[in-house]
Amino acid sequence: MAYFYDLASGLKERGNTVTLFLIQNGVLPARKNPSDSTLAKLATAGVNILADHLSLQERGIEDNALVDGVASAELDVVIDQMADGVKTLWH
C-alpha cells in the first residue's frame, strides 16, 4: 500500500490530478485511526481519495467514520474517469 500512496503523492506533487479509489480491503485504512495519518496527509496534499461504498458497507465502515478527506463513492466514478481517458492503474 505504501508504494501506491507514494506513487499518488509523487504524481500529485508533479501537478497531475490524482484520484485514489480505495476498494476491497483497500478501504480498511480509510477508517479514522489516530495512529495513522497517511490518508489524511495525502488528502491534504490534494489527492482526491474515494472509497467504494459497497466495500465500506461490507466492512461496517460508516461514512462518518471515514478519515477526513476521504469520501464514499460508487464505481461509476472509475468508469467515468476511464471513459474520459484518465490513466487508470490497479494495485
Next chain:
Amino acid sequence: MSEKKTLTFCLMDPPFENARTTTALRLIDTAVRRGHNVNIFAYEGAVGVPFSKQSAHANKVHGFEADEWNHPLPKDWVSEIMKHAEKAGSKVDWINCGLCVDERGMNEAVPGVRRGTPGDLVNWANTSDNTLIIPTK
C-alpha cells in the same frame, strides 16, 4: 448518461478465489449500465469466470439446499451482463486467452465468449478509449 465509449478490461483471477473477480464484474456491469461498449480479455485463471459447467451447491453449515442457497455463479453474472448490454444497445465482447483455456481444459464457456490471443488485447487497447488491467497476486 455519458457519451458511449469503448472500455477494455483484462482480468486474470479465477472465480471463487478472491474479491477481484466480483469487483471486475461490478466494473464491467457499471460500464454497461452507463452505456459503454466493453471488451474483456480473460487471461490465465480468469478464463474460468465464464466457464459454463459451474454449478451451485447446498450449504449444510447454514442449513440450505442448493436451490435455497442460490450460490452465485460468475458465469451467470457474465450472461446477465451480456443480456443487459444487448437490451441497452451496447456491445460486450469477451475473449478467453486460448492457451490459458487449453492448459486448464476450460473449453466450455457461456454463449458470447470466444477464444483469442494476446494480439486481441493489443488490438483492443489500440481501438478502445481506455484499458484497465486487473492483475492477480
Next chain:
Amino acid sequence: MATTLNIIESAYRATIEEQDDTIVWITHAMKGAGAELSVLLRGNAVNYCVTGQKAPEISFGAWQQTHAAQIDQDLIALMGKGVPVYVMEEDLAKRGISLSELISGVKTVNREGLLDLIENHDRIWHW
C-alpha cells in the same frame, strides 16, 4: 503509436508450472503483435534481472520437466526485440541485489524515474 508501460510486480507466481513468467511472456507476444512496450520491474520481480537464474527441472513420478523457466534470458530476449527493461533501484537494494549481478541492458530507475516513466507512457498496465 501509443506506448504502454508494463509494470511487473508479482514474481515467481506459477513460473514452474507455466515455464514462464506469464506477464513477461504476454509482453513478448504483444510486442510480436505490434505493441510499443516498456517493462518496469518492481517489488520481488526485480529478482528477474539477476543473471544466471534457472529453475531446476522438477519431476513427479515418471514425469520430468524439460523446459524450466529462465526468466533472465527471457528478459534479454525481450530487450533484443526492442523492449526497454527498467528495474527499481530501491527494490534491488532492499533485496541485497548489487548492480553487478544484473543482466546487461536493464536500466535502473529511482522514484523520480518511475514517475517520469508513468508520465511519459500513454498507458500504464500494472500487473
